[in-house]
Amino acid sequence: MTIAAVYCRVSTEDQEREGTSLDTQEALCLEKAAQIGYDVPAEFIFREAASGLTTNRPRLTELRAAAAVAGKFKAIIVLKPDRLARNGEDILSLFKEFKIGGVKLVFVKEEFEDSPAGKMLAFAMGWAAEMYVHATKEATKRGKAARMAEGKIAQGTGPGIYGYTWDKLNKQRVIDEAQAAVVRGIFDLISQGKDCFTVAKEINGRGIPALKGGPWHARTIRNVATNPAYMGVTYYGRTHREGKKTIRLPESEWKTIAGATPPIVSPAAFKAAQDALQRPKGRTGKLKYAPYLLTGFLRCGECGSPIVGGAMDRGRYRYYRCRGTFPRETGDTAICRARYIKADETDAAVWAQVKEILKHPDVHAAILKRKMDAAKDAGSIESLEKTIKKLEGQLRAFGGQHQRLMSLFSKFSTGEIDTSDALLDQINQVKKDREKAEKDLATARYALEQLREMEQVELQLPAFCAQILPNIENATFEDKRAALSLLKFAGTVTNGHVDGETIIPFRIQSKATHHWTNIGITT
Template identity: 35%
Template sequence: MNTGAIYARVSTEDQATGGTSLGTQVQKAMLKAQELGWNVPEGYIITEDHSGKDLHRPGLKKALELARSRSITGIIFFTLDRLYRPDQPGDEWRVFEVLQRFQDQGVKVEWVDASISSREGPFSGVMMYLDSWRAGEERRKIIERTVRGKKARASEGRMPQGTGKGIFGYDYDVITKTRRINEAQASTVRQLFDWTTQGYSIHGMAKKLNGDGIQAFSGGRWHPLTIRRIVTNSVYAGQSFYGRTQRVVDKDGKSHVRETPRSQWIEMPGVTPAIITDDKFQAAQAALGGTKRRVFSEPRKNLLSGYIHCGVCGHRLTGSVLKQKYAYYYCRNNWERYGHTCSQGYVKAPELEARIWQTVGDILQNPDLILSEMRRSHNQSLPHLDETESKLKKESASLAEQEKRLVRLYALGEVNEMFILQETRTLKTRQDAAQRHLEEIRKQRLQIMSLLDSQARITEACQLVSANLARLTFDQKRLALEAIKTEVWVYPDRVELRGKLPTSSLTIARTSASQHGRSCQFQPASVHRGMRVR
């Protein structure tokens, strides 16, 4: 029996217009599954309350994951608009994108709606497109009616649904659909505007509030971006607008918020009482505009990002640039916000990267080192391959003997035809798997022997690397580090380079390591197997 899944969806818009409930969709889909002879486990009944325009919604992702893992052979949707409702004209084709992902995994798509054909035919794609277009038009009409009602409410001095009810300094009055001042929070708002006009930095304000134990709107810590949004928001001067932002969906189906032209804003008179005067708000904007702006330059690319670790706590080190001049790697666990749980100091990035890359380059240019490491690694692999091959050959011989015994039992009439067919099918599956594994081992053995006999080719490759090493781009260097599985471990007194290298461990000494210092220098130190870093 085929295993299937059921997907059902509703959204606020559907509920508002009397859409089909989740229960009804699931019930009718189960009847469809029975008609098709499908088994639908309880965990494969997927329901969600989400907009149909979002192709990245959790329930649909789960359905696609069931298909990708080959857990199901089919899936049932109620109607096409339960799967997708285009947000913009021209997006109708995207329904085929989703259906193709199911089809690529061999999953059959069925519909409760009898008007949607599940069979392939010359007009099936056209009809699917038209159905998708109809679903999109229906959604756009619903949105148009909803937006029209919200605009009318905003013009009457009432807050439309979903328009900034939650904002620090105010409480929402559900009866009058307006905001009222929360005095406990309003005092903090006034303080922030006072500090801004006095020239305090945004970061300094955040640190002060957190130090005084004042909680942000969500109950957590204050962040500089949160404070900047408050002191640049004209709502605190009593100015409320509807339609300042709009949620749009990009070509990948992901939604984001963008600001609309000022001409489209609708003022909501009397909705929000002022906490500060308009003069105070304008003074704060002038103070922010008069501060020295940070000049943004191209972000520094950290060569060892993702490969460098703290030898003290095991956490990955992060690259940073101080004052747009000094590049370092540091451990976040040494920060105040993380409780100073690590004693790792700052590590100068350019010097460390240069030494690490020089060492990696020396290895890549030395064919003798590479061949030596290859032989050592392969000599370790060969005994394991021999052992595995021997076990598989014994298993293959045992399976062949079992098949012979089955044939003899059938000839003697001790087993029926159905039994022997089932057993031989099982034996053949196991025999095929064993033969595939033996073939893989044979290829690995040939590869090892080929590599061991390829000294000339490796020497030629190393010469090519040597000639081009100085011209490698940043991304090409990163690929080289990835290829040899580079790991850099920074300790208070040394730096170790690990990975698939001819050196099991390379060490660089740190000359001025400090428990809580700003930075550390390096000097050459001995490397295992006689190598040294110059």
């Protein structure tokens, strides 16, 4: 028998819907294959749970690669067009791709012919599926807004937070007194000056599970301590989605749901916790160690975790270590074995090189100017702003592409366009233009950000140097940190070796001659 492949797809919201499960789709596709005389080996059954709004799907990618190999199979059987894609352009693009490879596309639920009418039908169905997704999202958004105006929390907005149960009828949170006591304890401990890691470890030590039954983590503690819902303020509309990206909106655009969350802590207790979180963490009493110059500027070259400061023997040994070398607050082992490096020695080595920049501002300003001029070859700030505005306009215009494509189909059906390939080429070109505009926009935004940062440094560097140079050998910790921030210093630590760069550019390196390992001290 002739060989065929089967493709089945569900999205998250489809998985429990009757008639669209992967098993159901596979059974119907195999039945169709038998009816029209195809055999489907197990290795040619491609199943996945993924969105149909993009063709960048693992199993679909494997199917396309297999279809490109001549003779592997002669047909691809899919339940219906929206299982292949929810975008008319993508359906037609895949059809053309499979046709070039000599592979026929077969739908179980719809008749699809390699003819103008058949292609128009497939495109229209894909277009309708995409419009359905868009309409559903808009209706959901309107429904959420209406419920929130009534003081009710909409599903998907986050009703499930620790300390509350969920009142399904009234769509509101109800205090769980046992969990609320834990929440109040978290705020008390944070207000006393304990860090989130210590608080998580303490709660885990009591055997108290987090919301989903697992252990507490430092990030979870911080999320609790900074969530205004615990003082009775419930926000919505803090973010919105653009494709796969979540964009955080300005606080001025946030909205509140009155009465949706009863308070567990008072506004005063909430503020005390925020103030404590903002204070630098340090030892109390007599053990006051010097601050760490490079925290926030370095990351581990082994695992990518932040580099933080620490001390041993009552502050005698100050060092930097990878945050990944800490035992987890859950008691799990550390994720990194990077060695410790001496803080004083490393700070001195880095600062010595930063001083060279500050002592010769004219030289380094000229270097920065050359870098800026080279960057401006791709466009000045003004031209980049215009480019970004133009590209944003182009992308907004793509919102009307479906109507335009339907118009193309109409011309095709009346014979104004000669061949189906010509039409598909136009559709594919539109898609490529949109993808190119998206990439160009990202590039322009990055270039603009870099230029603005360089202009800021160019403007501020002379005045900063004039202020710090008279007493640079006795510069304060704050002055040193300000210099690192102004120069946009960032570096990594690998095998005790610091390797970083400033925006000018100026490479800064240091290697400690002695270090402390994670299991002992060597000198």
